[in-house]
Structures are given as structure tokens and as C-alpha cells.
Amino acid sequence: SQKIEQNSEALNIQEGKTATLTCNYTNYSPAYLQWYRQDPGRGPVFLLLIRENEKEKRKERLKVTFDTTLKQSLFHITASQPADSATYLCALPPLRGGNKLVFGAGTILRVKS
Amino acid sequence: NAGVTQTPKFQVLKTGQSMTLQCAQDMNHEYMSWYRQDPGMGLRLIHYSVGAGITDQGEVPNGYNVSRSTTEDFPLRLLSAAPSQTSVYFCASSYLGQYEQYFGPGTRLTVT
Numbered sequence: 001s002q003k004i005e006q007n008s009e010a011l012n013i014q015e016g017k018t019a020t021l022t023c024n025y026t027n028y029s030p031a032y033l034q035w036y037r038q039d040p041g042r043g044p045v046f047l048l049l050i051r052e053n054e055k056e057k058r059k060e061r062l063k064v065t066f067d068t069t070l071k072q073s074l075f076h077i078t079a080s081q082p083a084d085s086a087t088y089l090c091a092l093p094p095l096r097g098g099n100k101l102v103f104g105a106g107t108i109l110r111v112k113s
Numbered sequence: 114n115a116g117v118t119q120t121p122k123f124q125v126l127k128t129g130q131s132m133t134l135q136c137a138q139d140m141n142h143e144y145m146s147w148y149r150q151d152p153g154m155g156l157r158l159i160h161y162s163v164g165a166g167i168t169d170q171g172e173v174p175n176g177y178n179v180s181r182s183t184t185e186d187f188p189l190r191l192l193s194a195a196p197s198q199t200s201v202y203f204c205a206s207s208y209l210g211q212y213e214q215y216f217g218p219g220t221r222l223t224v225t
Binding site: 098100 | 163172
């Protein structure tokens with residue numbers, strides 16, 4: 001079955017710097033990959049979706065890359081702010097596709113002022 | 114639009130008790146699903162539905178039942194609660210073929 005790995009250690013960065021989070025996957029080639037943000041005590045919120053034929057996608061200060069050869073996605077937040085502090089989850093469709101998602105465990109980002 | 118709503122927000126059960134977690138959405142989404150989230154394990158799919166009258170099992174379905182009699186509602190039933198079912202439960206919905214999922218605020222369940 002597919003496996004998704006995200007850094008289990010929290011990422012601590014200074015305000016204004018670029019945060020880079022990693023999502024690695026094994027055992028298959030997904031048609032797309034999604035990133036979600038989750039704040040404590042709340043449900044995940046969709047941020048970005050990138051398809052296998054897209055190398056990069058941007059939305060305001062967010063940038064996602066998708067390297068199907070390395071089986072890796074990188075999620076960047078430029079000019080980070082304390083309000084960006086949250087857990088970030090990557091998610092992929094399962095082998096048979098459809099609307100189902102398989103989630104990574106998430107990486108905690110802490111931005112300090 | 115209220116989006117995806119879940120009730121209750123918190124619940125404590127004793128082992129062997131039953132209960133239903135409620136989930137409703139007002140976006141006319143065909144696809145609805147239930148996840149549980151445990152520390153260090155991410156979200157795991159319990160059951161899902163692609164439309165009224167159609168349900169299927171996800172990754173961790175044992176101990177849970179679902180039904181989908183309307184497009185809007187997708188309740189999750191625990192027939193005989195066990196301490197291993199202590200978790201945070203999230204309901205999510207989306208249009209079929211559009212993969213962005215909308216999540217509810219979650220229900221924190223403790224089974225003693």
C-alpha cells in the first residue's frame with residue numbers, strides 16, 4: 001500500500017523567512033497531491049492541489065512543487081508570519097483513485113516573531 | 114452556508130455504550146467521508162459515501178457503521194464503544210470529481 005512520510009519533528013523558523021515542508025511518498029504514482037492546514041482543535045482546511053503534470057503551483061505566499069521522479073512534494077511559505085503557525089498535512093488519492101484521500105501525519109510549523 | 118457541521122463537539126462514553134456522531138453539509142456534495150485522527154498517525158478513513166444510499170468501507174471500518182439516506186447527512190454509529198475508539202473524528206465532503214475536501218470541526222470522543 002502507499003506510504004506517505006512527513007517530517008515528524010516540528011519546524012521552527014523566524015518570521016520573514018521561507019518555511020519549506022517535505023512530503024515523500026512510496027509505492028505508486030498519484031495523479032495529484034494536496035496540502036491542507038490544520039489549526040489546534042479544528043478540522044483541516046484545503047490549501048493547494050497540484051497535478052502530476054504540473055511541476056509547480058503558487059497561491060499568494062504559498063508554493064508547491066511536485067517531483068514525480070523523486071516521489072516528493074515541497075511546500076513553501078515565503079515571508080512567513082506567526083499566523084502561519086499550524087500543522088500542515090499532505091494528502092494523496094489511494095491506488096484506485098476517486099475522491100478518497102490518504103493523509104500524512106503532518107508537520108508542525110512554528111513561526112517566531 | 115454553514116459548510117460541514119458535526120455534533121457533538123465532545124463526548125465521553127463508557128465501554129460498551131453506543132452513540133451516533135452526526136455530520137451534515139449544505140453544499141450539495143455527493144461525496145462524504147469519516148476520518149479518525151490519532152496522535153502521530155494522521156487522518157485515517159473509516160467509511161465513505163459517493164451518494165445517497167451508497168456507502169463503502171475505508172481503511173479502519175471495524176466497530177463503526179454508517180448510512181446515507183439523504184445527500185446532506187452522514188451519521189457515524191458506534192455500536193459498542195471500546196477504549197481503542199478514543200480519538201478525534203472528522204467528517205468531510207466534496208463534489209465527486211473535485212478533490213478538494215471540506216472538513217467539519219471534529220468530535221473529540223473519549224471511551225473509558
